[in-house]
Amino acid sequence: xxxxxxxxxxxxxxxxxxxxxxxxxxxxxxxxxxxxxxxxxxxxxxxxxxxxxxxxxxxxxxxxxxxxxxxxxxxxxxxxxxxxxxxxxxxxxxxxxxxxxxxxxxxxxxxxxxxxxxxxxxxxxxxxxxxxxxxxxxxxxxxxxxxxxxxxxxxxxxxxxxxxxxxxxxxxxxxxxxxxxxxxxxxxxxxxxxxxxxxxxxxxxxxxxxxxxxxxxxxxxxxxxxxxxxxxxxxxxxxxxxxxxxxxxxxxxxxxxxxxxxxxxxxxxxxxxxxxxxxxxxxxxxxxxxxxxxxxxxxxxxxxxxxx
Amino acid sequence: xxxxxxxxxxxxxxxxxxxxxxxxxxxxxxxxxxxxxxxxxxxxxxxxxxxxxxxxxxxxxxxxxxxxxxxxxxxxxxxxxxxxxxxxxxxxxxxxxxxxxxxxxxxxxxxxxxxxxxxxxxxxxxx
Numbered sequence: 001x002x003x004x005x006x007x008x009x010x011x012x013x014x015x016x017x018x019x020x021x022x023x024x025x026x027x028x029x030x031x032x033x034x035x036x037x038x039x040x041x042x043x044x045x046x047x048x049x050x051x052x053x054x055x056x057x058x059x060x061x062x063x064x065x066x067x068x069x070x071x072x073x074x075x076x077x078x079x080x081x082x083x084x085x086x087x088x089x090x091x092x093x094x095x096x097x098x099x100x101x102x103x104x105x106x107x108x109x110x111x112x113x114x115x116x117x118x119x120x121x122x123x124x125x126x127x128x129x130x131x132x133x134x135x136x137x138x139x140x141x142x143x144x145x146x147x148x149x150x151x152x153x154x155x156x157x158x159x160x161x162x163x164x165x166x167x168x169x170x171x172x173x174x175x176x177x178x179x180x181x182x183x184x185x186x187x188x189x190x191x192x193x194x195x196x197x198x199x200x201x202x203x204x205x206x207x208x209x210x211x212x213x214x215x216x217x218x219x220x221x222x223x224x225x226x227x228x229x230x231x232x233x234x235x236x237x238x239x240x241x242x243x244x245x246x247x248x249x250x251x252x253x254x255x256x257x258x259x260x261x262x263x264x265x266x267x268x269x270x271x272x273x274x275x276x277x278x279x280x281x282x283x284x285x286x287x288x289x290x291x292x293x294x295x296x297x298x299x300x301x302x303x304x305x306x307x308x
Numbered sequence: 309x310x311x312x313x314x315x316x317x318x319x320x321x322x323x324x325x326x327x328x329x330x331x332x333x334x335x336x337x338x339x340x341x342x343x344x345x346x347x348x349x350x351x352x353x354x355x356x357x358x359x360x361x362x363x364x365x366x367x368x369x370x371x372x373x374x375x376x377x378x379x380x381x382x383x384x385x386x387x388x389x390x391x392x393x394x395x396x397x398x399x400x401x402x403x404x405x406x407x408x409x410x411x412x413x414x415x416x417x418x419x420x421x422x423x424x425x426x427x428x429x430x431x432x433x434x435x
Contacts, residue, residue: 033357172355179358180348193316197356217360220320279318 004063005030005152005184006051011060013046013208020046021057022208028184028201030151033174035195035216036188037284038205044188045085047205048156051186052082065151065184078108081150083141085157085188091130095123095140099147106148117143121173135166139173146177153178155187159194167191171198192280196220202280204287211287212257216280223283224259224275228252232271234296239265244290252296255286309338309345313354321356325364333373333384334395344374344382 006028013021021043028034036044049055051062053069053076062069065079089098095118103109118125121139129137138158145153158174159167171194178185179198189195195202196216203213212219223243230250241257256262259275266273278286311328313321332338344350347365351358365382368374373391375383413423 032359168355172352175355175358176348176352180351197313197315197321197354197360200357200359216357217320217322217363277318277320279316281316282318 003030004028005032005065006034006186007061007063008047008051009061011047011050011057011062013050013055013057020208021050024060024205024208024210026203026210026213028186030184031179031182032200033179033185033187033198035199035202036186036205037190037192037195037202038188039190039288042205043208044205045156046208048154048186048188051154052076052080078106078148079151081145081148081153083138083145083153083155083158085160087137087141089129089137089140089144091128093129094126095129095132095143096125098129098140098144102144102147109148111147113149114143114147117147117177120177134161135163135170138162138166138170142170142173142177150183152184152186155185157188157190159189159191167194174198192284196280204284206288219283220277220280222259223255223257223278223286225253225255225278225282226259226262226273226275228254228266228271228273230296232266236265238292238295242292242295243286245292245294245296247294247296254295255282255290257287309342311354313356322360322364325354325356325361326367329364329368330371330373330394331398333368334387334391334398338384340384340386342384344384346381 004027006026008027009025011021011024012019024043024047026034036047038044046055050057051064051069053073056070064076067076067079069076090101093101099111099114099118103111103114117123118140121136121143123132123136123140123143129140132140138161142155142158145155155174159170162170174185174187175198187199199216201213201215202219203210205211212223214222228251230247230252233252233254239254239256239262241259242254243257244255246253255278263273263275309329309332311325313324315321317324329338329344338344344365345353347358347361350356351361354361365374365376369376369382372385372388375385377383410423
């Protein structure tokens, strides 16, 4: 892969005494789609605002499309397209007026392309923006974020508030107009079922830290679920990479990041464990609210069966 | 060619696409010489990451089920010898799942007649 289109190293940010970002690092190779996943308040928007230079970080380095957001804010805006989460556009303008208004800010604004996007997204040209539907205004936001042909597109929770059909259309546009043209995309979301289909790689943010980062497919093959009897677990120490433990009667349902060594261990002991793959939703949950500390120990009363 | 992608399934999307395409190649629903949609077209059609579709095509090409002809397109190959045994394996797997589904039906109190009429109904819908 060529040089990373986006590189974030040891990013940190504190609001007052509250650390909103701690040692956040990730790289996005050119042409890939990268999803930031996290609950509300996990630090997704703060990360994005730091990437764009809208928020000075307390520490760390950022390179995005060859720019340092602190030093080259103007060049960065030329190379990066941004769709804000709560994009407020001038409601009294029409889409055509908005394009005409924005064009002079961007040396590489492509008016013909902007026009094409308005067509392809079936946006009414002469209707005031305040009267567009939510789905239409997201599409307009995307059109104006892409009309200057940015190398990197940053989309902050673009699908938020869209109905299921518009969401699907939106992702199809993303695949068609961004991925197929080789652009690098960073977007944040908490609709994980849709992320899986679209993202090359994901990072799970939790309370300002990246708890897991990896190619979507790799993550799904490495993080798996296993059911095993409590009695078997009790004789062993918790496996490396244990993320979650749930007890149901005399069975344990566990989630492990890096299942293989534990499977080998159980197989060597004469068991035939059957791990299963999980949805991205379940993987996310295991990382964010998993309870690995619930692994049963010898000391726990063996007779009492706690039903979860 | 008809693919159905279930989002939010515990089966990864790449595996869903791979398995459905493989099954259609092996069973002859896709015939040797048939042209598949381009990576971009299929990605758009399914609203799935372009790189994911590309990897699926590469995997199936490595299995010699399809052929990526440079600058031309992607075509279904003449099935190889081992394709037959692959098909047999897939059918075996299918029958195991089928048996399990029937067992579930019996546990739910369905009779043999119920199951038979359901099977007939499903099959007649396809023709």
